[in-house]
Amino acid sequence: MSRTSPRNRGSAGSGCIAKAKQVAGILEGTHTRQQIERFAGRKRRLTKRGGELQRRLAVALVLDEDKQAEFACVGQGCWV
Helix, strand or coil, rough: CCCCHHHHHHHHHHHHHHHHHHHHHHHHHHHHHHHHHHHHHHHHHHHHHHHHHHHHHHHHCCCCCCHHHHHHHHHHHHHC
C-alpha cells in the first residue's frame, strides 16, 4: 500500500479548501449577488446604448430603393 506524501496531501487539502470556500460563497449568496451586479451593469449599458440608438434613428435618413431613384431623377433633371 502506498502512502501519500505530505506534499500531495497539501495539494489535495488546498483543493478541498478552495471547494469549501466556493460552497460557502454559494450558500452565503455571494455568487448570486455578484451575478446580479453584473447583470444590472449590463442592463445599464444596454439601456444607455438603446437610448443612443433611438436618438440616432430619430434623425436618420432612409435611403431605400425608392428614395435612391428619386435622388437619381432629381439629379438627372438638374443635369448633375
